[in-house]
Amino acid sequence: MRLYIARMHFARLLHLVDSAIPTGSFAYSYGLESSLTFGLITTPSDLRNHLYSYLQQAGSAELPFINSTFHLTEKSPEFQTIAEEYDAQLLVPSLYKGSGVQGRNWLKLLTTFYPEAALETITKWFETQEIPPHFTLVFTLALQRVGFALEELKAMYLHMLLRDQLSAAIRLGFLGPLEGHQLQHDFYAVFEHILAAQVGKGYSQATRSAFLLDAAQVLHEDIYSKLFQN
Template identity: 85%
Template sequence: MHFARLLHLVDSALPTGSFAYSYGLESSITFGLITTPFALRNYLYSYLQQAGSAELPFIHSAFHLTEKSPDFQIVAEEYDAQLLVPGLYKASAAQGRNWLKLLTAFYPAAQLETITQWFTTQGIPPHFTLVFALALQRVSFALGELQAMYLHMLLRDQLSAAIRLGFLGPLEGHQLQHDFYAVFEHIIAVNADKEFGEATRSAFLLDAAQVLHAEMYSKLFQN
């Protein structure tokens, strides 16, 4: 039942807001950065590599701290400073608030509202990557489970967006998702034990595409 609960928490039907934003995929397709299935594979590989090097170190550090730890404020401020793309910054904060609200309702005994209170008091947005690790550590999930499920969520949301945009068919998209799970083991092995001070961003073209997202006419919610 423990693992089933984790699967529920990362289900795309859970209203955290991750479904609503393509993190640059839509603009990459619109502006011709992705034009073929092969280019999409390269994009996904770069996207997951950057997630591994930039996000997993923060998950590792947050998992081994609590919001009351003096060092956690440094981690939170550093993560906040590294989110330079306005769309990503806004989406991360909104997703984090929704995540904490849901988990507080699911696990009342864990007193997760103290995490929300800490971010409010410090004036720092509750970014999703940080509160994902803080909350799930407090309700007794293991770090390895968090790392794998975090990458799973990112990959699933990207492919869901590609399918909704009509770039891939559902069967093709899910086959691609199945194939990419083989990449997770390598990404986690390289980045699993890194601290937040070792976090790096490498896919700057993806960041540029994410900046352009706010300037385009979105097709994601058209029927």
Template identity: 60%
Template sequence: MSKFARLLHLIDSSIPTGAFAYSYGLESSITFGLVKNQFQLRNYLYAYLQQVTSMEFPFMNSCYRLAQPDLNAALGAMAEAYDAMMLVPALHRASLVQAKNWLRLLASFYPEAGMGTVADWFTAQGIPLHFVLAFALCLKRAGFALPEVQEMYLHMALRDQLSAAIRLGFVGPMEGHRLQHDFYAIFENLMAGHAEKEYADAFRSAYMLDVSQVLHEEVYSKLFQN
């Protein structure tokens, strides 16, 4: 099977990492009136994807550029920095669950790549393994290039948010997929400013998203875990 076909498999929505259990603030944003119409949904999605590139991309870049001589020290510092930046408890828990599921899947897909050593290292160091780090470290071992991994991650982030919007009944399936199609046109612009940055340059760019994620705990009847 070609590498492109394997990549399509890994971004398939049926891959059971657990991402579809979370709305990442969209449900609470809609419930409390922060997102009231499709125009505001577009703005929300753009802000969300901006934060993905400014926060997650630098950590993925650093995972790919780890040098073997100082791998342990560098990876430890990076992992601790990412854990400290996960400020919302529900998102922190979700990241750990998805990392565990992702690692289990990739270990079964690529047994020759030694994915299990990633989990063993984090366990030995007593450092939480978050999804973004597991995502990048595993795909690097599987032989995928960094630009492919960046675009794959951005696609998954957009897909999951629009899936949440559809399941919440905020948009219909056709409109949701048209939005997804439209957003692909700005992927390059979103990625350009952060495609080369290291984890020390990572930052959260959309603080209202953090607020909406915290407010999720106040939603009386919830479809999503966060």
């Protein structure tokens, strides 16, 4: 019976990381398209460096918030401080908007998947506080409530970020599908290092390090987008 439950738990995890789940992350290249347009990425080696920097920043900027949020609920006094801090550190308008959109979609989907978890209380809390339900925060709150472990959350989070970057590179024609999947396979080896570097770090230790990626994302709205052209 325990083995059956473990397998079902793993199957649900696979479903939640499926790229077909419409959270909105598919629509954002997080600076990749701008970097290609303006010549910051011109070779496969450049793309590898971009992905490494992107994941390192995700590790140092996002994982500490996940660490802190996981041990709280939206009603915890400390969580309001965390939500306000996270809201204040998202300075790129398109990332700020995208984070809220993805967070709302994530909560809407998981509310239908896990009605018994009463996830609508998370949505109501953000509405009452007039803070966008940023994806990193509601991703953590919701999955913790439905029974996933912290280490599972963090590995899932990095997987989703890497997958979406490589999906964007493939849609933009910079990579072929086979090359993209090979890169994804290779980069899983990087996860262990990134996760280990952030063990025990809380939101007050979060740092952003890849400012060039943020600058590229600022320019995204001003370029002729090719992301969804055939």
